[in-house]
Amino acid sequence: MSASAGWQVQRQLLQYLSDGRFYSGRWLGEQLQLSRTAIANHMQQLQQLGLDIFSVKGKGYRLAAPLQLLDSEAIAQWQQPGAAPIDVLSITDSTNSQLMQRLQQGESLPAGQVLVSEAQTAGRGRHGRQWFSPFAASLSFSMVWQLEQGIQAAMGLSLVIGVAVAELLENDYQLAVQLKWPNDVYWTGKKLAGILIELSGQSDGRCQLVIGIGINVQLPPQQAAQSISQPWTDLATAVGTLDRNRLVARLQASCTRHLERFEQTGFAAFQAEFNRRQLYPQQAVRLTQGQQVIRGICHGVDAQGNLVLEQQGKKLAFHGGELSLRAEV
Template sequence: MFQQGRFFGRRSRANLLGSGSAGLGDNAARREPYPRTVPTASTIEQPESDKALSAAAVAAALGARAGAFSVDVRQTCGSSNDELIGLAEAGATHRTVLACDLQTAGRGRRGRDWIAAPQGSLTFSLLWRFPPASASPPGLSLAIGVAVARVLEAAGAPGIALKWPNDILLGGRKLAGILVDLLPAQEAAPAAVIGIGLNVTLPPDFPHDQFDAADLAAVLPQPPSRNLLLAQLLIELDGALTTFGRSGFTAFRESWLARHALQDARVRLSGERETVEGICRGVDQDGALLLETPAGLRRIISGDVSLRSDAGH
């Protein structure tokens, strides 16, 4: 039943975590980078979980904002990011969205495959064309992580944490992932295709011994429908990306750090050329990871970070 190429989590288990609680701040004390744009759990009408994504249902959930997005829902596709990149190169408009009920060739960072539960995961991509002279892209995936976390928190999911650079955790396990593909600038206007995969309801026969994954159904007895979640994520991303275009990651850094799963933890950073160990000291204004090592503070811009096997919180 579980075919490779879609989303539960990465096939590689180098990023296994014990607890996602370290470094989390008080929600009420967070300084958020932009106003909340989706309703909280107490005001959301919770429909029964839907079996299939529907462009009409997403438009209904978007309400007055429906006209701002061009939403295409497909039963199957290869990689939503790859297909949307092709559409973007052919002239697709700003805020074009491609959602797939089932991805057959989903991909993650650094060429990894993704695993997804048919009708139990939400996988979609958004094309965002920044205005000319917008802020540079560094830290974009982290800013998107803040937006996704805010939607999940508003839905009532407790203990949401962020793991550098692109993972959303629940109870130390991977709940969602982000993949950003930057497109060649046209007339100095940067653009990005932003892919998001979210585990909503994993099937009963999910292989827990193979994947370190979480789903919303574990903490929300009746999670929002995928159509509603997609609409709320699009609205939240619209606000986040508009803010990012003006101010860059600087506007999101404090909010991201308040949800940082590995703040001040002893970690191992695995890169393409080396493995480094140290104490995670957060991220800088560009979203680079700050790692305290015996040789001094290092600024890391790529790699996979995990708790050291002998580390505790």
């Protein structure tokens, strides 16, 4: 059986199991015209993707929690009129990598085009870290955009996307979230989402970029504890059950709206919106770059999106993709 055919079978199995009830291997085999051994093999492959599936003798198989699969038609019903296409994959290495490859191969993609995937085998965060994204437990979202003024115009862009995500979570789910410079979204002091922006183009010419957003939706606790090295949370903990298809469309709309505003105003118009949500207001923090450690009091960001720290009465601005910000302990 080919990989694509195998996945079609597994998706059908998940559609049966999505209600969280028990289904026997025999019954599932009859529906799909497969042996019970074949069903068991497919279940093992789904478990390897991070799905929490129980197997109980005499009862069959059951998901630990009900599951909603991403669906192109369901997403389209929530999209704004005239919105760019949203493509859905079941499994990929990285949604950011897939869109970057398409751009680098010369494919013309409209601004706002989105790619989402149920699972990533090589999801990435900052500094090349792995991003934990088990099947259907998070949102792996990447969107194409263009900047006519070149890479230099991207200053502060990750902060703008942070504001876009925060505003969506506040308006739609009444969550009081915080933003950590330069690319993380927190709730109750724990990481809820991350942002990774990748650029392709000239410093003074038209620049194409891919905006990656990973949101924890309903992570399996045991696997997450083994895979994530910092305090984390998810939307299920914060708000309970939610519609991931609606979330995809709403996230596209929020990012598009904020990016269009960013093109007109630059980052300065977002400075106050970021600072009122900052994670470490007037707190002692440390900024690390390799072996270098800089300590100071956090004053949020300036009009260019630089991090502002106070040291001995002087305010200093910092920027750069290799810097890491933490609270001083």
